Amino acid sequence: MKDNSPKERILKAATLLFHQQGYNNTGINAVIEEAKVAKASFYDHFKTKDDLAVEYLNRRHSYWFEGLRVLVEKKRTEKEKVIAVFTYIMEMNKKEGYRGCAFLNMLAELPQDKGKIYDVIHQHKQELKAFFETVVADQGKAFTLYMLFEAGLTESRVYQNSDCVKKIIDLLKKDVL
Incomplete structure (x- = not known):
């Protein structure tokens, strides 16, 4: 059964609007309108827009890493796994319209005083670095x-395309990297 609770509708609306408009250009009222919830319902679940951003990024992290892990776990050799990681970029690019990294996109919009959002972004990037260390034995190569x-x-x-990622994959296939 699909969760259509007010909280889920708010998060779905925020995901859509943050993706389309960016964090700074998306106001709470726009999220409320898109989610079709009452303002009080929004504030029952999120005290601030920053709290919504943190939940959005945490969910984005889980969604994104789950897809990455599923793709990589199907591969047997280190080389196949590494190529799968870069293939994942191409798949996500196509699926999401070349929007880039949701974490870096939000980071680019934030002033210095957004500590809890920065913490989530930092944690995501740390986990991505650690993920490469589980895929590749050599830490320098990772x-x-x-x-x-x-x-x-x-x-x-x-550039709104995956040409550079394709070039990286070609180099990986030739064992240049």
Whole structure:
């Protein structure tokens, strides 16, 4: 059974609006309207917009990592796993319209005083670095791949295509990296 509770509708609306408009351009009233909930219902679940952002990012983290893990766990060799990680960027790019990293997108919009949101973003990036260390035995190579992954996400957003990620995959297949 699908959860259609007010909280879930708020989170679904925030996900849509943050994706389409960005964090700063999305007001609480727009989320309330999109979610079709009362203002009081919003504040029953989220005391502030920052609290909504934290929940949104935490859910985004879980959703994103689940997809990544499922794809990588199907592979047997280290090389196949690494290529699968970069293939995941291409799949997500296509699915989500080359919007880039939701965490970096939000980070770019925040002033310095958004500590709890920064904490979630930082944790996500730390876990991504650690994930590469579980896929690749050599820590130096794992860090390099993490940085290439971040660059691939960014370049895909800038150019609205996955050409750079395809080039990275081609290099990985040739064992250049």
